[in-house]
Amino acid sequence: MWLPRKVKEALIKNFFLVVAATSIFIILFIFYFLFTQASPAFEEFGLNIFSNNWSYSKEQYGLGAAIHGTIIVTIGAMLIAIPLGILSAIFLAELAPYRLRMILKPIIELLAGIPSIVYGFIGVLLLTRYLRDSFDMLSGYSYLAGSLILGVMALPIIISMSDDAIKAVPRAYKEASLAVGATKWETIKKITVPSAISGISAAVILGIGRAVGETMEVSLVLGNRMDIPIPPFDFFETTGTTLTALIVHDMGEAVGVQRNALFAAGVILFIIVAIMSISSNILRERIEKKFKGD
Amino acid sequence: MRLKEIPKSLKSSFMGYFSKENFEFIKLLYLISIIFCSIVAIIGFFSLAFSIYFGDNVVRFLLLVIALIFTYFVYYSFFVLKKRKQMIGLTIFTIIVYLLVYLLPLFPPKYGLRDYDVDASILKFVIVSISLVIVGVMGSSLTFRPRYRFTSKSKEKSAYYILIVSILLVLYPLIILISSIVTKGVGGISWDFLTMDVRKLGTEGGIYPCIVGSIFLMIGTAIVAIPLGVGCAIYLQEYARKGLITRIISICVDILQGTPSIVHALFGLAFFVPIFGISLLTGILTLGFLTLPIVIRSSEEAFRSVPQNIREGAYAVGATKWQAIRTVVLPPALPGIITGSVLGLGRAVGETAPIMFTAVYFFGAGVPNSLLDPIHALPYHLHELTKLIGYKEVTQNAWATAFVLLAIVLGMNAIAIIIRERFRVEF
Amino acid sequence: MAKKIETKMNVEKLNLWYDKNHAVIDVSMPVYKNKATAIIGPSGCGKSTLIRCLNRMNDIIPLCRVKGEVYLDKDNIYGKKTDVVEVRKKVGMVFQKPNPFPKSIWENIAYGCRIAGMRNKKKLNEVVEKSLKEAFLWEEVKDRLQDSAMGLSGGQQQRLCIARALAINPDVILMDEPCSALDPIATAKIEDLIRVLIKNYTVVIVTHNMQQAARVSDYTAYMYLGKLIEFGKTKQIFENPKEESTENYITGRFG
Numbered sequence: 001m002w003l004p005r006k007v008k009e010a011l012i013k014n015f016f017l018v019v020a021a022t023s024i025f026i027i028l029f030i031f032y033f034l035f036t037q038a039s040p041a042f043e044e045f046g047l048n049i050f051s052n053n054w055s056y057s058k059e060q061y062g063l064g065a066a067i068h069g070t071i072i073v074t075i076g077a078m079l080i081a082i083p084l085g086i087l088s089a090i091f092l093a094e095l096a097p098y099r100l101r102m103i104l105k106p107i108i109e110l111l112a113g114i115p116s117i118v119y120g121f122i123g124v125l126l127l128t129r130y131l132r133d134s135f136d137m138l139s140g141y142s143y144l145a146g147s148l149i150l151g152v153m154a155l156p157i158i159i160s161m162s163d164d165a166i167k168a169v170p171r172a173y174k175e176a177s178l179a180v181g182a183t184k185w186e187t188i189k190k191i192t193v194p195s196a197i198s199g200i201s202a203a204v205i206l207g208i209g210r211a212v213g214e215t216m217e218v219s220l221v222l223g224n225r226m227d228i229p230i231p232p233f234d235f236f237e238t239t240g241t242t243l244t245a246l247i248v249h250d251m252g253e254a255v256g257v258q259r260n261a262l263f264a265a266g267v268i269l270f271i272i273v274a275i276m277s278i279s280s281n282i283l284r285e286r287i288e289k290k291f292k293g294d
Numbered sequence: 295m296r297l298k299e300i301p302k303s304l305k306s307s308f309m310g311y312f313s314k315e316n317f318e319f320i321k322l323l324y325l326i327s328i329i330f331c332s333i334v335a336i337i338g339f340f341s342l343a344f345s346i347y348f349g350d351n352v353v354r355f356l357l358l359v360i361a362l363i364f365t366y367f368v369y370y371s372f373f374v375l376k377k378r379k380q381m382i383g384l385t386i387f388t389i390i391v392y393l394l395v396y397l398l399p400l401f402p403p404k405y406g407l408r409d410y411d412v413d414a415s416i417l418k419f420v421i422v423s424i425s426l427v428i429v430g431v432m433g434s435s436l437t438f439r440p441r442y443r444f445t446s447k448s449k450e451k452s453a454y455y456i457l458i459v460s461i462l463l464v465l466y467p468l469i470i471l472i473s474s475i476v477t478k479g480v481g482g483i484s485w486d487f488l489t490m491d492v493r494k495l496g497t498e499g500g501i502y503p504c505i506v507g508s509i510f511l512m513i514g515t516a517i518v519a520i521p522l523g524v525g526c527a528i529y530l531q532e533y534a535r536k537g538l539i540t541r542i543i544s545i546c547v548d549i550l551q552g553t554p555s556i557v558h559a560l561f562g563l564a565f566f567v568p569i570f571g572i573s574l575l576t577g578i579l580t581l582g583f584l585t586l587p588i589v590i591r592s593s594e595e596a597f598r599s600v601p602q603n604i605r606e607g608a609y610a611v612g613a614t615k616w617q618a619i620r621t622v623v624l625p626p627a628l629p630g631i632i633t634g635s636v637l638g639l640g641r642a643v644g645e646t647a648p649i650m651f652t653a654v655y656f657f658g659a660g661v662p663n664s665l666l667d668p669i670h671a672l673p674y675h676l677h678e679l680t681k682l683i684g685y686k687e688v689t690q691n692a693w694a695t696a697f698v699l700l701a702i703v704l705g706m707n708a709i710a711i712i713i714r715e716r717f718r719v720e721f
Numbered sequence: 722m723a724k725k726i727e728t729k730m731n732v733e734k735l736n737l738w739y740d741k742n743h744a745v746i747d748v749s750m751p752v753y754k755n756k757a758t759a760i761i762g763p764s765g766c767g768k769s770t771l772i773r774c775l776n777r778m779n780d781i782i783p784l785c786r787v788k789g790e791v792y793l794d795k796d797n798i799y800g801k802k803t804d805v806v807e808v809r810k811k812v813g814m815v816f817q818k819p820n821p822f823p824k825s826i827w828e829n830i831a832y833g834c835r836i837a838g839m840r841n842k843k844k845l846n847e848v849v850e851k852s853l854k855e856a857f858l859w860e861e862v863k864d865r866l867q868d869s870a871m872g873l874s875g876g877q878q879q880r881l882c883i884a885r886a887l888a889i890n891p892d893v894i895l896m897d898e899p900c901s902a903l904d905p906i907a908t909a910k911i912e913d914l915i916r917v918l919i920k921n922y923t924v925v926i927v928t929h930n931m932q933q934a935a936r937v938s939d940y941t942a943y944m945y946l947g948k949l950i951e952f953g954k955t956k957q958i959f960e961n962p963k964e965e966s967t968e969n970y971i972t973g974r975f976g
Contacts, residue, residue, distance in 0.1 A: 005614060005806065012616045013533050019525035020534070020543055023590065026583055027546040033564040034557070087460035095457055104461070106711050111468050113637070113707040114700065115644025117673045121680050121696050122471050125689075133345050136404065136415035152467045159464070185450035206552070213554025215647045216673075220680055236407075236414035244556050251563070251651055266560040270553060277552035278545060535783055603820040606778065607882070611833035611889055612810035621836065626823050719823050720871075 030270070038267045041260035049264055054226040061261035063243065063268070065228050069143070070242040073218060074211045076147025076235060077154055081207055084151075085158030086200060092159065093166035094188050105163070112156035120220035123149045128221065137236055144235040145221045146242075150214055154207040161206060165199020165287070166192060198290070202283040209276035213269060219245035243269050320370055324441040327363050331433030334360065335459075338426025343466075347419040353426065354395050360433050361391040371440045380444040387436055391429060398422070431459055472700070479697025482690045488698075492657055492670065497687050501695055506661050507654070507669035508643055508702070511577055514665075515642045518582030520635050523589025527631075530590075531597040532619050551587035555647040558584045562652040575665040577653025584648055585638040592634020596627035601721050629717035633710045640706035644699065646673040672699045729754040729893060729923045730775060730812075735789035737770055737779065744770045746947040748789075752893070757915055757924040759938035759955065761931060763970065767947040768927045769817075772895050775925065776812040777805050793893070810837065813886035817898040819878035821870035821885075826862050829870045829881055833889035848888050855921075856884035857914050876907025883914065887922075894918065896926040900933065912937050931971065935959050943967045 003011070041061065042049060052064030092101055092108075127149065128140030135144075169192050177187040193200070222245055223238030230237075241249075243265045251262055334356050341347060368388055371381040405416040435452045442448035486500055493499030526543070534540045562580030570576045600623050608618035654674040662669045676699060679692040730752035737745035745767045752758050752775075760768040773779045774791060777798060790797045798808045810833075822829050830849040839845060849866070853859035858880040862873070870881055879899060886894055896915075900908040915924055915937050928934050934941055934955065941958040943951045943966075951958060951967045962968040 005804070009614055009616055013529075016525055016529035016533055019522060020529035022522060023526055023543055023550060023586065024546045026586070027549055029565065030550075030553070030557070030561045030583075033561055037560070037564050084460050084464055087457055088464045091457040091461045095454060107465070107468070109711065110704060110707060111464075113640055113644075113703055114471065115641075115646070115673055115703055117644065117646045117676050117680075118471070118475070118696055118700055121676055121692065122474065124680050124683060125692075126470070126474065130345070134342075134417060134420050136406075136417060137413055142413075155464055183446045183450045185453050186446055189453075209552050213552070213556070215554060215556040216677065220677070231410075231412075234412055236412050238413065244554060247556050247560070248647065248650070251560075263560060263564070266557050270557050273552045273554055273557075274549045277548045280552075281545065281548050601820075603816055603818060604822060606781070606814075606816065607820040607822065607885070608832070609781065610776065610778065610809060610814035610816075611836070611885060612806050613833075613836050614806050617836045621832070622822050721823070 034263060034267050034270060038260055038263035041257060041264040044257055045261075049261070052228050056258070059257060061258055063246075063261065063265055065226050066241055066243045066246045066265060067268070068228050068232065069222070069240045070212055070244070072143050072233065072235075072240070073146045073150060073222075073242055074208060076143060077150035077211045078204075078208060080148065080151030081154040081158055081211075082204055085155050085203075085207070086162055088155075089159045089162035089166060089200070089203075090188060090193065092163045094184070094192065105160075108156050108159050111152075112160065116153065116214060116216040117220075119149050119153055120217040123217060123221040135236060139223070139238055141221060141223045141238050142236050143222065143229075143240055146218045147235065149217050149221060150211050153214060153217065154211045157210055158203045158207040161203030162196070162200045165196040165203065168199065168287070169195045198283045198287045202280040202287075205276050205280045205283070209273045209280070212276070213244065213273050215244040215248055218242050219248045224249060320374075321441075323363065323366065324437055327360075327367070327437040328434050330363070331360060331430045331437065333430070335427050335430025335434070338423045338428075338430055342420065342423035342427065345419070347422075350399055353422055354398050356426070357391055357395045357398075357429065360429060361388055361395060364388040364391065364433070364436075367437070367440050371444070375440060375443055377440075377444045380439070384436055384439060387432060391433075394425060394429070431456070475693065475696050475700055479693040479695075479700075482694025483697060487691075487694060491660065492675070495657065495682065495686060495688075497691065501670075501672065501675060501691075501698065503659065503661050503670040504672045504675045504695070505698070507574070507659075507671040508673075510574055510662065510669065511581060511649065511653070511671060512639050512643050514574065514578030515581045515585050516635065516639055518578060519585040519589050519638065519642075522582075523586050523635070524593050524631060526586075526590045527593030527597060528619065531594050532615070532623065547587045547590050550583070551591065553584075555584060555645050559647040559649075559651055562648060567652055570666060572651075572653060572655075572668045573666040574653060574662050574669050577649045577669065577671075578665075580648045580652050581642045581645065584645065585642045588638035588641065589631075589635050592637070593627070593631045596630025596634070597623060599630065599721075600626055604721070626719040626721075629713055629719070633714040636706055636710035636713065640703050640710065643706070644673055644703045646677050649674055650677075672702070726756070727754040728752070729794065730925075731792040732771075732775075733790045733792065735771070735774060735791060736787070737767075737774060738786040739770075739782070740784040744947055745774065748944075748949040750942050750949055750952045752923060752925055753940060754923050755919050755921075756939040757919050757926060757937055758940045758942065759934035760925065760927045760942045760944060761929070761934050761970070762944035762950075764929065765946075766944040768944050769897055771944065772897055772925060772927045773814075775893070775895055776809050776814055778809075778814060780805060810889055811891050812893045812895060813889065813891035814895045814897065815879070815882050815886055815899050818902050819875060819882050821873070821878050821881050823869065823871055825867045826870050826873070826881065827866040829885050830888050833885060837889065852884040852888040855887050855918070856880045857910060857917075858884055874907075876903050876910060879903060879907065879911060880914070883911070887918075891922065893923045893925065896924065898927050898929065901929070908933075931959075943970060945970070 045061065048062050050064055050067065051062035052068070053060045053062035054065060092104060096104060123145055127145050131137050131140040131142065131145055173191050173195060174187055177191045178184070182190070222241055224241045224245055225239040226241055226246065227239050229239040247262050247265055250258065254262055337356070364384065365388055368381060368385050371377050371384060401418050401421070403418045407414050407416065435455045438451035438455065439448045442451060488500060488505065489502045490500030491502060492504070530540055530543060558580055562576055566576040566579050604622055605618055608622045613621070649671050653669055654671050655668050656674070656678045659668040659670050672695060676692065676695045679688045679695060682688045683692060728751045732748055732750050735745055735748045736743070748771060760772060762768050770779065774787065779785050779787065787799060791799055793808065793811060796803065822832065827849055830852050831845045834845060834848055850859060853862065858877060861877060870878065873881060900911055903911070912933065915926065918924055926937065938955045940953065941955045942949055943958065945966055951962060951964045958967065959971060962971055
């Protein structure tokens with residue numbers, strides 16, 4: 001190109017700046033469009049949008065039951081994913097010999113790549129039948145089914161990021177501990193894992209974010225009645241749905257205020273997951289500062 | 295210890311137990327206990343997983359053996375090792391196992407919870423299987439305590455056993471999932487299946503338009519997400535000063551990455567559908583925004599892995615910034631960028647929600663002729679088939695569809711990983 | 722008859738700040754043409770920072786502020802109208818840790834010429850051969866120019882980096898502790914190389930090894946805590962230092 005070099009370089013730099021700025025614009029767009037579609041619902045119902053008052057005939061659209069469902073299913077999933085995930089990450093990072101780790105890590109990544117619809121499919125075909133047999137349930141579609149699979153889906157994120165966090169602990173810390181006569185496990189328990197706790201927390205938060213936002217699997221495997229089960233912590237009830245499943249089920253034919261309410265559900269989801277992502281980011285930055293400062 | 299050497303060392307320690315000079319009954323018992331408890335755990339696990347019940351008496355026998363072994367351990371720890379305080383856990387465990395043996399026949403086979411408004415019953419064999427697993431795992435783990443004389447090394451071995459159990463539990467669902475899809479799906483695959491149109495709500499015919507639709511979506515998403523993503527990464531890593539703007543962009547990318555797919559779907563519905571209708575283009579744009587942050591993050595990683603002194607080497611010979619990026623930073627970063635992109639595309643291919651309201655029909659769409667036509671896609675097809683299970687004869691086709699989808703997604707992931715390993719540039 | 726000593730570069734009242742840290746304080750010194758000038762001093766005295774000013778390599782470090790002038794022939798390289806890329810083509814640099822590009826040996830050497838626009842394959846081959854010969858590396862690699870540069874030993878990689886710098890025909894070659902990552906034999910080869918290079922080029926070398934400075938350079942600058950304490954002919958600095966600080970460093974009382 002015949003342009004003077006300085007001009008050319010400045011043009012290139014600004015070109016990339018514009019490209020990078022599009023990601024800001026995308027987020028703003030998403031926010032804007034979601035809100036404009038959701039605001040009629042907020043206006044109409046105000047805080048009642050959070051109540052458990054969902055009725056098509058009465059044109060009442062309170063999301064309380066769906067919020068309850070999201071919380072329950074996420075808690076159930078985390079009960080499985082957090083202990084198993086962190087323990088497996090410790091195994092992967094500290095205990096597994098090099099060859100084994102090189103095999104297992106890609107396998108975990110494989111687990112992460114399985115589409116959620118496939119989990120839903122397996123859930124319907126295999127898990128519900130199993131739950132019917134094992135727990136004498138009527139249909140098997142329940143929070144229990146949703147949580148079990150959701151837990152498995154959140155595992156790869158937690159394992160992968162926690163493994164990275166544990167591996168990132170500087171060798172100097174571990175060597176110092178071993179040099180004072182601690183066993184490897186004592187070092188792991190008292191030095192390595194506490195040092196990695198920010199990264200592990202970041203991993204857990206991101207896992208929760210994934211669980212909250214998960215759509216297809218829960219929509220297929222839950223009972224999908226828009227109500228809070230009695231008792232509220234009943235994992236076996238067929239009643240129950242999550243924000244995500246609700247949107248998937250009703251969006252096809254929703255019009256008017258119902259549609260706005262579904263967008264409101266989307267906004268709530270967006271905000272929850274955005275908060276999770278930002279917290280996770282802040283935690284990870286804290287790690288960088290902690291280790292670089294040393 | 296190398297993996298290959300473990301059988302040899304096991305064999306030699308086993309032989310050691312039988313040699314006259316070195317024979318110690320207690321060491322043999324430790325070994326037996328660990329193996330036996332592990333077997334009990336596995337029996338319990340399989341009984342739970344496959345709903346097989348071996349009968350009260352078998353279970354009681356197994357538990358009794360464990361209880362007896364541990365009684366000996368308690369005695370040994372108390373009188374020989376003389377670790378009075380540390381063996382409390384051991385003692386409690388032994389007592390619990392005895393209680394289980396004693397109380398097992400007293401449990402009713404089924405305890406209904408329907409009176410408590412819970413739609414389930416506690417089946418005896420479930421409780422018993424779970425107990426077997428727990429007893430087996432705890433037993434093995436606890437055996438290490440006296441084995442290593444209740445020192446810190448013993449706690450270490452105990453803990454390691456639990457860690458191994460964890461990773462096995464994690465692998466189990468993966469194995470079940472893949473094996474069942476492969477075994478049940480392969481049967482439905484045929485040349486006809488892959489090349490015929492969707493017929494009769496998916497009960498007959500094939501998935502050809504779904505495969506075509508998914509491929510078009512993937513190509514379109516690549517065109518949208520990869521240039522935009524790599525460009526953004528170049529700016530963030532190479533040009534930008536670490537300031538407010540980069541932080542804001544970084545946070546936005548994080549939020550975008552975490553955004554649930556259903557929210558992307560809503561956005562596509564609200565923004566693109568009014569403009570382009572339900573079409574391939576809408577689907578591509580929606581999926582593109584979903585894939586963008588993945589490409590950005592992995593490209594950033596790739597650029598970050600090029601050490602700074604390589605760039606300095608280029609500057610020192612009179613290269614401009616862009617020349618340096620183009621000739622010396624981009625080439626070694628390319629495998630990382632490609633890996634990330636392929637992984638991102640693999641995810642895009644498997645996504646259902648973003649295309650559900652924006653691009654796909656279950657029947658009637660066929661192969662698209664233009665960007666503005668609606669399409670079929672594999673994940674959505676599977677979704678609809680799953681909903682029809684029980685009402686129509688779609689099960690076989692559903693397994694086959696799942697197989698095709700899984701094969702494509704896992705195939706792409708595998709390619710990405712292979713690219714990363716083969717073409718990695720070591721500095 | 723003594724040849725007139727020309728000044729190739731001149732540093733005048735140079736100051737540099739890394740954020741709040743005043744790393745180079747009021748340094749003024751000449752760099753004589755076709756001579757080797759060594760910059761010595763204890764760790765952290767600012768010698769690396771100073772040499773990186775001579776080809777404006779510090780520009781890429783954020784929060785770096787420079788005041789003062791550095792003249793290359795008659796032009797201030799920190800002037801407002803100066804094209805930094807052109808400066809770097811005239812003032813080349815070899816770094817402490819060898820940094821060959823992950824490309825073939827041939828591509829490494831040809832790199833500088835290609836980005837400057839040279840396309841003719843024949844000319845490029847000539848340049849590659851000439852540079853490798855000047856860097857005493859040709860015999861060792863002439864049969865494997867297409868092999869990856871990353872496969873060379875540390876000493877060979879550093880000579881490759883020198884050849885790469887020579888390929889664009891600079892006037893000055895800056896060397897920032899070029900031997901500190903190398904073994905003694907590789908070091909000796911490079912020291913010999915420097916004595917040969919000054920016939921055609923001007924060399925500035927930063928080193929923490931005083932014996933090396935004494936062996937290799939004609940002029941020496943001694944820095945301490947960011948200031949230039951003493952500058953003069955190497956013989957004079959080492960045998961008859963004027964400043965007490967210089968003498969303390971030379972005789973090993975600190976640093």
